[in-house]
Amino acid sequence: MDIEQFRKAGYAAIDSICDYYSTISEIPVKAQVQPGYLIDQLPKEAPVEGEEFAEISNDFQRQIIPGITHWQSPSFFAYFPSNSTFESMLADLYSASVTNPGFNWVCSPACTELEQVVVEWAARMLGLAEKFWGSSGIGGGVIMGSASDSAFTASIAARERALRVLSSQKGVERSANGQIDIPDSIRQEYGQKLVVYGSTQTHSLGAKAALMLGLPFRAVSVSIEDQYSLTGESVKQAIEKDVQDGLIPFLVYATVGTTSTGAVDRIAEIGEVLKEYPTTFLHVDAAWAGVAYALPEYRESLRLKEVNEYADSFCTNYHKWGLTTFDCSIFCVKDRKDLTQALDVTPPFLRSKEADEGTVIDYRNWQPALGRRFRSIKLWFVLRSFGINGFQKHLENGIEQCQQLAKIVEQSSTFEIVTPPSLALLVFRLKPSSSSPEEVSEDELNILNQNLHDRLNSRYDVFLTQTVLHSKEKNIFCIRLAMGGRYTTFQDVKKTWDIIESEGEEVLRGWKKVMAE
C-alpha cells in the first residue's frame, strides 16, 4: 500500500467507523455467533499473493463485526465499561504512525517525556499525594497494559523489597552504590516463605500474581456486616497465623471498588497493621473506581486520604471508566527504586549516554517487559479534549444513572439491591416480596437468580455479568449492572432494566408453578 492508497483506505476506515457509531445503538450488544463461527470461515493458511485492501477491509465488516460484542454500545452493562473515545482512536493512529518500542528515552524522547507528564496529570487530577508524582523525583507513575500488570509488577517490587529488608536484618551490608544486594542464601531461606494477602473479593489479579510468583495467596474472608470490605483486624489475624507458622507477610492487595460490589477496603486499618511488619508492601488496586477520585466529593468514601498515607503503590485504569481506549492502566509508586531495584537489567546494547548520566528515566526498568507502546498520547488527547470538567461530567452521568436505577429497584416488589450502590455499579437480585406464599431460602434465591442470569445470558440485546458474593455469613448469587458507558443514557439503562424485570417475572412464574405442584 503506497501513500495515496493509504489516504484512500484511511478515509474509508474513518467513514466506516462513523457509520459504526451512527448505528451502534440499534444493533444487539452481544455478538450473535457460536464458537468456531470465524475459524470455520477463514482459510487455514495465509494467501500466497497479496490481496486488494478494499477486499480486506470489507471482510472486517463482513466477518469480524458480526463477532464483536459491542462494548461501546449504550446497552453494555457487563463487567465494567471499557470506554473508547474518538480522541483515543486518533491518538492510537498517530502513535502507530511513529511506532517504536520505546524502551529507552533515546528510542524517542517524546514517548518517555509525554508519559511522565500525563501520568502526573492523571495522578494530580485524582488528588494522589505528591509522593506519587514523577516530579517528586522519588516516586512516579507509568502506563501499564492492565491492572494485572500493575499488580504483578507491584508483587515483584514487594518481594525484592522484603528480601532486602530481611537481608538487612540478617546483617547484610549495603554495597558501594548504597544498595543492598540480596544474597542467594537469603533467597534460599526466605524466598518460599513469603505470603500475599487479599480478600475473597480481591480481583483474580491478586491470586494470579501470587501464582506467577509461586507463592501462596490468602483470600481473607469478609463479612456482609463490613459491606464486603477487608478489615485491618482480619488481615492482622491472617498475618499472625502465618507468622506463627514461620511464614513472612510481604504484600497486601487492598481494593478500592471491588469488581463484585464496588466495596472499599479499610486501607487505614490495614496500613496500621502493616506498620508492625517491615517486610510488607501495600498495593491499592482501584482499577475501576480510582478514576472517580476526579470527583472531590467521592474522595472520602473512597478513602483517598488513606491511600495517600498508607499505600506503597496504586493503580487505576483510565481504560475502564476513564474515556481512554484500552490499554491505559496508571501505576504509581511512592519510591521508584522499588521498581528499578527489582527490574533493572542493562546490557551494553541498551545503554545510552542520557541514562548513564541520570538525566532521563528509562521506563523499561519500571515494568516487566522491555518494549512498550506509545500510550501516553491517548491519555494526553483525552485529558485535553475533555478537560477535567468534561471528565467529571462523564463520571457524574454514570453515577446519576445508577442512583436513578437504584430508586426503581428499591421500589420493586420482586428485586432487591444486594449491596449499597457504588458509584455507577448496581448489584441486585431477584427476591420475591414477603407477600409471596412461602419464605424463600437463600439456596432457592441463588437458584432463581442463576435462572434469571441464564435467561438474560441467552439474549443478545442485554449483557450483564453474574457474581457470587462470598462472606462469613453466606454466599449470594447476584447480578451486576455496571453503568458508565460513554454513550449510555438513562433511557438505555431503563430499557435493559425493563427486560430484566420481565425475565424476572418469567422466572418467578415458572418457580411458583413448580412450587404449586
Added chain:
Amino acid sequence: MDIEQFRKAGYAAIDSICDYYSTISEIPVKAQVQPGYLIDQLPKEAPVEGEEFAEISNDFQRQIIPGITHWQSPSFFAYFPSNSTFESMLADLYSASVTNPGFNWVCSPACTELEQVVVEWAARMLGLAEKFWGSSGIGGGVIMGSASDSAFTASIAARERALRVLSSQKGVERSANGQIDIPDSIRQEYGQKLVVYGSTQTHSLGAKAALMLGLPFRAVSVSIEDQYSLTGESVKQAIEKDVQDGLIPFLVYATVGTTSTGAVDRIAEIGEVLKEYPTTFLHVDAAWAGVAYALPEYRESLRLKEVNEYADSFCTNYHKWGLTTFDCSIFCVKDRKDLTQALDVTPPFLRSKEADEGTVIDYRNWQPALGRRFRSIKLWFVLRSFGINGFQKHLENGIEQCQQLAKIVEQSSTFEIVTPPSLALLVFRLKPSSSSPEEVSEDELNILNQNLHDRLNSRYDVFLTQTVLHSKEKNIFCIRLAMGGRYTTFQDVKKTWDIIESEGEEVLRGWKKVMAE
C-alpha cells in the same frame, strides 16, 4: 468530539500521516532534543476546560514529532527494525473502534478466533511444526506484547512444569481431573533451587525473567570459535555443576539470531543434553530472526528442524522485521496445558458457558495479564495485503542490502566485519589495515571503536547501536548495522556507510596523531 467532528479530525490525521511518510527520508533519523525538552514545555496539570481538537493535533506535530526518533526512516539502522505499515495502522484504528479487553471468548468472539487463525497462519508460514499449531488441539499460539513477555510466560510455565515433575517424582498423585497439584512442601523444598540457563549473548529478557522469578540466571560463556553460539557441551557443564551443588535445571533460553550478532544457538545439541533432565523446558527466542523462516532457504542455517524437534516454546516478533506495527510477538507452545496449568485463575465473574463447556479457549489463561488488545487484526491485514510472496520479498530486500554492504566492508582497508553477516545484520568495527605502522592491540581497537560510536552517536543523521561481544577469548566492542526497514533502499544503507567511513577516518587520523606524538 461527535461523529462529524471525528470524521473531519480523522481525515486530517490520515493526511498528516501521509505528509509524514512523504518527507520522512528528508529529516534526520534521530530526535534533536535534549532531556527535558517536552517536560519543560507542557503544563503541570490537565486543563480544566476541554480544548479544541485542532489545537491538540497541531501540538502533536509541534511538540511530539520533534521528539520522535524515526524508526520508519529509511536511515534507521539501530537495534533492530520496528516495521510499521499502513495496513497495521489501519488495523490498529479498526481495533480501537471496537475496543474491548478481550480476556474471554465471550468478550468478543472475533478477537479470540481471529487470533487463533492468524497465529496459525504465522506459524505455518514459518514452517513451525504442526505441534505448535492451535488446530492440533494440543499446542497453539498467542500474541504477546513483546519477546520479554513471551520469555517470561515461558519461565512461569517451565517452573510450574518442573515442580509438577518433582511432585510426581516424590510420589504426589494426580488429582481427580488428571492434574498434579503442586503441594506447598514441594514448593518449599525446591522452589528456590531452580536455575535458568542462557548464554552471555542471550538477550537481557533471559536475565530479567529470572530476576522476576527470583531465581539465578547462568550466562554461559560462548566462544568466537563457535561464532558466539551456545553449545550443548557448555550447557551440559553448567548444568552438571549446578546439579552437583544440589540445584535443579528447569529452563534454557536458546536464541535463533542473537541481538548482538545474529548467532544461532546449537539447539539440537542443547536439546539432547536436556533429555537427561526431565525438569527442563526449552524456550527458543527468535525475536528478530524467526520471521526469516518464511524464506525456506534459511531454515537450515537457522535450525528450524531443531526448533521443531526440541523446543517446548518458541517466540518471534512480527513487530520487528515482520511488517506488523508494534506490538505483535508470536508465542507458540507444543502443549497449551503448560500455560493453562500455570496461569488459569477463574473467579465466578470470569466464567462463561462456552468456556465451561470447553468449546472455546480463553486467552487470559495463556498469558500473565487478564486484559488483552485486539492485535490479531493487524497481522491479518498484513499477511493478506502482502501475501507470503510480498512478505518474503521484504525479507529478501534486507538480506540483499546486507550482502551488498558486506562486500564493501570486506574490501575496506579500515573496517572489518567482526562476525559473519547474519540475514540483515552486519557487525563491524574499525580496524586499521595491517599496512598501518603498528600492530594495534585489542584494547586499543575497543577504544577506537568506542570513539567511533561516540562520534556517530553525536550526529542526528545516523543511528546505530554499539555492542560488546563477550567470549572466552576476548571482549570486542563493535557496531551493529541492522537493515530491514520497510522503506530502506541500498542507497540509504550506502549513505550511512559513507558517514561511518568518514567518521572512521577522523578517528584514525586523531589516533595516528596521538601515536605519532
